[in-house]
Amino acid sequence: MCGIAGMLRLDGATINRSLVEQMTNSLAHRGPDDAGIWSAGVVGFGHRRLAIRGLGPDGHQPMSDPSGKIWVSFNGEIYNDGSLAAELSRDYGLVRRTTCDTEIIPLGYQAWGEDIFSRLEGMFAIALWDSDRQKLLLARDAIGIKPLFVQEDGQAVRFASEIKGILADSSVRRRIDPGKMSEFLALGYTAPDSSLLEDVRQVPPGTLLIHENGRWRSKVFWAPRRSGEIRRLDEATEALGATLQTVVSDMLVSDVPIGVLQSGGVDSSLVSLSLPQDSQVPMFTASFDEASHDESALAGQMAASTRSPHHLIPVERSDNPIEIFRTMAMAYDGQLFDSSGYAFLPLARHVRKSVTVALSGDGADEFLGGYSTYRATRFAAKFGGYVPNVAARSLGRLLWRMRPASEHRLPVTEALARLITALPHGEAAHTRWRRLGPEWATHAIAGSDLKQAISQTDAFSRYRSVMNGSASVTDRALLADQRYHLPGDLLRKTDAMSMAAGLEVRVPFLDRRIMDLAGRMDVPLLMGCISGNKLVARNLLKSLGAPEMVAKGAKQGFNVPVARLLRGPLAPLANRYFSDEVDAFAPLFRPAEIKRLWLDHLACEFNHGYLLWALLVYAVWMNS
Structure with missing residues (x-):
């Protein structure tokens, strides 16, 4: 790299x-x-x-x-x-x-x-x-x-x-x-x-x-496609296992040491179990103080089952959290919100002390149906037209305001707010599930030029355009994430953070042989209406002898407690840009409104964590 x-x-x-x-x-x-x-x-x-x-x-x-x-x-x-x-x-x-x-x-x-x-x-x-x-x-x-x-x-x-x-x-x-x-x-x-x-x-x-x-x-010269001609679970499982083993073997070519980024989830576990037996490739896992963010126990089970060396890295316990945020923002060039970079950067730095190359499970969710949003999109496509937009926006705003200052991955009120405000858009709700914050908050902080751009352009139109076509709504949602969300967000995060640490990250699930194979699998093999997500991947994991808790575990994601970090160790940095030097946001933004959002957040009157995190990334980059 x-x-x-x-x-x-x-x-x-x-x-x-x-x-x-x-x-x-x-x-x-x-x-x-x-x-x-x-x-x-x-x-x-x-x-x-x-x-x-x-x-x-x-x-x-x-x-x-x-x-x-x-x-x-x-x-x-x-x-x-x-x-x-x-x-x-x-x-x-x-x-x-x-x-x-x-x-x-x-x-x-x-x-x-x-x-x-x-x-x-x-x-x-x-x-x-x-x-x-x-x-x-x-x-x-x-x-x-x-x-x-x-x-x-x-x-x-x-x-x-x-x-x-x-x-x-x-x-x-x-x-x-x-x-x-x-x-x-x-x-x-x-x-x-x-x-x-x-x-x-x-x-x-x-x-x-x-x-x-x-x-x-x-x-x-290449783009993701979906045909869905593979309809048998055993055929799909066997093909995925054989192909993944070949791909992982190919990706072990190196003249420097290699490791695995092992979470407690399905994807990285499949990568680890596809390594040659007794390869003793070391595993590296990020640990969090907040229990709802931590997967180190499940990762430990995987390391024990493969008899691999296992390293736990407490990514929140940094001596200089502001330096980590600044480095992250500069590595992003101010272009990316992704808060998981705050944990990925110290993880990558620690991994780099032992190895120069690491294998990752990135991309499996988008190609093997790992997100619960796909089922939500099917629901929105079927019933969203019956939900009045005005009523949904009013109820959604109420729910956003009721959102507790919770540090859990996704508080119930926030999940409901996202669901209700997106539902009237039908299948296009798929592009809105991951919205950073409520629409009214974005309007409040926008200066005149930005407000005009918001009113004249649909921020979700590019994402939505890749959902066009005659395939099923789930097929099109998968393709939209593969063509837009994956390269726009997740892969930019992984590249920026790993390269900031001088670490090469290889992604077996994004080898074309895997991506083409996944495109040939019918939707019911990837996710069921009731039976959960990533059915083929979980079936393969079970057949490879993974611990039961890993094979059956719910998807966790690689998140950090944004709201708490902003109120805590990052507060001096946030206070500088959102209060002391907030006028630098003009004229694109309204400084007084940004300061108000920050003070509301700081006082735990509202959780504006995601929007403020994005603004702080941008501010650090612009002011440097």
């Missing part, structure tokens, strides 16, 4: 190497082991390396083909580089010189052109320069595990693994898009192809962006 950055001059000027170096050095945390810069005329690439395979100088990047005409800067891991190398040697006489997976990319481009990217199994963000054709190619892996941001003005195209790499160029305009801010305040993130900044976008997942002859074109 690494960090990449670069620039293509559109005005014909020669690349400023020192500027590319500044962009690259801003990503040093992503690659502490090596740095490289290459430039030629109007183009320049930079690379920061986290050495995982081929630890010597052969893995130095940017890297070229033997002719020096094709240059690559690559972040990620390719797991099928061995089979691709054999095919290149057999069919084209192209022989790799190193053991690094990077080398396959320029060689494969020589043989297959743009089709190389659809052949790669792995996670990646790639920049490739074809000097003969004066063509820049930017590619992002199938589901968006690795980020790649792009900015363009009349003078240059800039790209980087994180927004800070682009903003290292002081000439880049920094203007917040009010429409994107309305999305951020509603969902806690922007669309997986955009950002809060007007001129900065992301390469969409599974997409190749090509700049040639002064114009952009795009090519989608």
Whole structure:
């Protein structure tokens, strides 16, 4: 795992190497082991390396083909580089010189052109320069595990693994898009192809962006699909077990130590049980003081059943919680609410002391039906039309105001408020279950431009648009989460926090072989009306001999007690931005209203935790 950055001059000027170096050095945390810069005329690439395979100088990047005409800067891991190398040697006489997976990319481009990217199994963000054709190619892996941001003005195209790499160029305009801010305040993130900044976008997942002859074109090489032709539980279970075992084995390729991020849940337990027997891969578990957030007992049962070394990390007991929050906010570049990053960062830091690579269960919920919201969406699609919107909003507001200052994962009154206010939207309620806070609170803090953006644009429209189609509502809800929520939120969190600690996280459930297989499973195999979620996954877990409490346990999630943290160890930071320096929020926001929300929260009169957390992430980033 690494960090990449670069620039293509559109005005014909020669690349400023020192500027590319500044962009690259801003990503040093992503690659502490090596740095490289290459430039030629109007183009320049930079690379920061986290050495995982081929630890010597052969893995130095940017890297070229033997002719020096094709240059690559690559972040990620390719797991099928061995089979691709054999095919290149057999069919084209192209022989790799190193053991690094990077080398396959320029060689494969020589043989297959743009089709190389659809052949790669792995996670990646790639920049490739074809000097003969004066063509820049930017590619992002199938589901968006690795980020790649792009900015363009009349003078240059800039790209980087994180927004800070682009903003290292002081000439880049920094203007917040009010429409994107309305999305951020509603969902806690922007669309997986955009950002809060007007001129900065992301390469969409599974997409190749090509700049040639002064114009952009795009090519989608993979997207999630659902067909549902597998209808037998035993067939689905057997196929998932065999495929997962193969994928996990492939992902063990490494020249550095590997571990597993083990919660007490189904997904990470399946990863652990798919490891080779007696592999003794260490497990790492985050522990919480709040019982409703803690899964360490179940994780301990899994470690005991596999006889694996087990490490418990008390992620809440930090000597410097404000430093953790600041680091999280800066790693997010202010673009992401996800509060679980506050726990993931110290977990990743601790794991990095023992291993450089960790396997994770991310993505299983979206592909194997792990969320209770799918059943709620079916209910809303069937009965939501009978619920008057005005009455739902009034009752929802009352319930939000009744919400206790609870530190449990989801208090009953909040769950009811979310359910009731979303129901009138029918199947589109699926996009609203995870709303950060009540609509009236967002309106209250919005300045004139933001208020206008909120009134003129639907913050949920992009999310809702990926639910269009003729498939069942559950199929479309699954696809919406796979195409929007997963890359927009969860994968951005995992990448940002792991890279802030110099840790590579691999995700077996997001290998295309697993994703394609899950898409072929009929909905009743994933979730039943009464029998619960992730039926195939739980059936496989049981067959592998997992402890009964793990196989039958309810989904917990990886949450932190946001309300308590803001009132407690993070209160000095929150008080600075929400009271002492609150005027800095103007004119996009109304400072007095933000201060009022903070004081209400601080006095336990209302729990505005989620909305305030998002605003604090944004404030820390903007003020730095």
